[in-house]
Amino acid sequence: MRSVALVPVLATVLGFGAANPTATVPEPPSKRAAVPTVTASGNAFWQGDTRFYVRGVDYQPGGSSAMQDPLADTEICKRDIAEFKKLGINTIRVYITDNSAGHDECMKALADAGIYVIIDANNPLYSINRLDPGPSYNTKYLQSVFASIDEFIQYDNTLAFFSGNEVINDNVNSTLSARYVKAVTRDMRQYIKRRSYRAVPVGYSAADVAQNRMQLAHYMNCGTDDERSDFFAFNDYSWCNTNFQESGWDQKVKNFTGYGIAIFLSEYGCTTNGRDFSEVAALMSDKMTGVYSGGLMYEYTLEKNGFGIAKIASPKAASVQPQDGFAKFAKALKANPAPSGDGGFTATTRSVACPTKDADWLLDSTLLPAIPEGAMKFMSDGAGTGPGLKGDGSQNAAEGTSTGDATPGSAAVTATPSSSKNAARGGVGGGSVERAPFAVAALVVVLTLTGTLLL
Template sequence: MKLQLSVLAAFLAGSASAVRPLIAKGGNFVNSAGDRFVIVGLAYQPGGASGYDPASGKDPLSDPDICLRDAAVMQRLGINTIRVYNVNPEVNHDMCMSIFNSVGIYVALDVNSPLAGDSIHRHEPESSYHEGYIKRIYSVVDAFRGYPNLLSFFAGNEVVNDALSASLVPPYIRAIHRDLKKYIAKHAPRTIPVGYSAADDPTRRPMWAYLSCGDDADSRTDFYGLNSYQWCGDSTWESSGYQGLVDTFKNTSVPLFFSEFGCNKIRPRPFGEIAALYGERMISSWSGGLVYEYSQEKSDYGIVQIDSNGDARLLKDFDNLQSQYNNINLNLIKTKSAATTTARHPKCEDTFILQGHSEKFNTSTTLPPNPATNLLEKGSGNTNVGKLVPVTQTKTPHKVFTSTGVQIDGIEIKMLKDDESNTPSGENTSSSTASSGSGGGSGDEKDATGGLRVSAVLVVGVAVVVGFWGLA
């Protein structure tokens, strides 16, 4: 039996699954019933990139009290996905992942870290692609492969971002896709999408074309994320460049989404791009995006201020983002499917990949061999294999304050039913009535016009989940 019995037992007996696993199929993320999933999410890295310290024994998903606080806030906001950049594969993430699962929130995870040896050097890829690096990324897979709310792995983030890196790195990014996907196929209980997060620069189109082309499904990307900050302040569709993005990536054969967005040149941010991203002109070809970012850091992109004592204070950006999310037409998301789920991948020809771009872009599909095939076969050696556990505490021990300074009474998560995932609830958390109720959840809810809001994602029962996870 492919699925480890311990993982299966924990999954069935430990805690209800509020979400069902997702796969990438054609231009969409879909669940086992074929329902489309669109990302409404946030980048999540409390402490910032510089705050990652493996020696501390902590990471953003290791402290249940912090995760409970933030899950309660995020559930009110209405998101369904978080992106986590830096994790320690040796620490336990069971409770945090189970908390986010219980409120219907998926996790998209970077396998790399900013520490030496944990990522590919964009100007010296050969020297950084070694057994130690492979052990790192395989260990991350092992630590998280047991969670049904793990949406995906990012094989890289903006590794190609200039002429030199474009001439050297692309084959290594495809090789990492191959290495991860083969390891997942051999050691994980289910298929887990693997993709790339790209810089919004002249390399964005050739990188998308290069990663999504060809018949080699192992090295081909499952999705393509773009870190884009084109829409600033009161930009419009015409002034933002969004039409150019739609034109650039039309007829995509893989899901597209913003792996980061949210220009902060104007504060507080009005987030007018939400209406565009989830509206008629983009929703048929884009699968949503992740706002940068949840916690306020030195870069000044946060929507929540975290105090030194662990209390949280919502910022005006939070209110504006929540208001924009509440106006999303969830029925439109559900019905406007992207490219056909049987989309064909173009051939990896220079005429398709480059299309007038610099010839310095490396289009070779002859990939470097895996430097640690022994680990591919026997495993990373990481015995810290995650699993869902019961979530028994719902109230956060930390205080949460609205943007007007009012403490929210009884801040807690709302445990969702087996067939629910999180969606915007229509509430205004910072309003005077915000202290009652916990918000979030899906199912049939009334929108502002009195009509029914239809959930973008349905959730499956245990029997279907077991079938989807590929039990023999």
């Protein structure tokens, strides 16, 4: 993490700061410093100076219907961490967490095992309604989202946050909810920046819907810098014991080449023709590493849908029964380690053109809803105690909604539009590298003057 000691000096010299800047809120102490934080830069993730590839599983014992947080139960967590070590994974995705609970023990145990966590900031009670998004984008909802950030951003092994999961699907009317999902992404990134937290990447987990896949991807990476995602992920089940060409993955790599931000698979692992996980070899090969940063296999626990590789009699069962896919997945990961070097990544981020309205994409405006007025206070005061998994929910709150559209670059939080032209962001909220030479020059002048005065 970059030092901020020189920021006040540079802000004064270059005129970046306001006359009365908002006081910096100190970042809370890390709960675990044994693993380096992961950042997003260019179209890749980085663990220090080493390229980081997501090599993991989706993890939600009991499924979404159970509404349980596996990271808040130390016994469950440690039981499964032992199995994660056998698999050789480095990341898990958790769909449901309790932002009113403590997670120190489990997150520490995961960090000790070298495992990072991607957190879904939504849950079934607090989320965007895809077919009636306006009322569900409200202060109560954002309080829960921000409380989840507060809880997990303190851990060094929190890799990223998802602002939504498959909100936009094959129902064409659901494309109208994309502006609200993008607004949530913007709000989360602004919250992280305004609370002076470390730059944890924020992005969206999309359904792999052929008719709107690229429109949605472009939409999440167009506009001003503050409106764009730090990464784009999608759930892809098209590799069914086939190969790079037959699965269509070759065309997806081609379509996403030059996209401009990190991409990874938030779910993969077709079960149609059995599972040998041969797609791991493709993900870790030079056919894909210039564009993709790995992926998450769906899923760890065997649920009613039949995708899991580990059977658990009940969420709190003491033991795990590995299924046939467990050994196959572990073998695929071992045979295809993360490649060395930079994998052919693209060093500079870039925005893309926003999609235009058509029969499969109903949005005809690039404007995003302004953050609800009641949620503005969270930026300075923090979100407070989260509602957890026993709250009243937010989709039917019926108050505290957005009152209009935001000026691009503002979100009603900041006042200055930011350029989206080929900006190179070093993590969340970064700016163009074009200012760097001037910042360095200014610093030299300041230090020179300071040294002169001291002589």
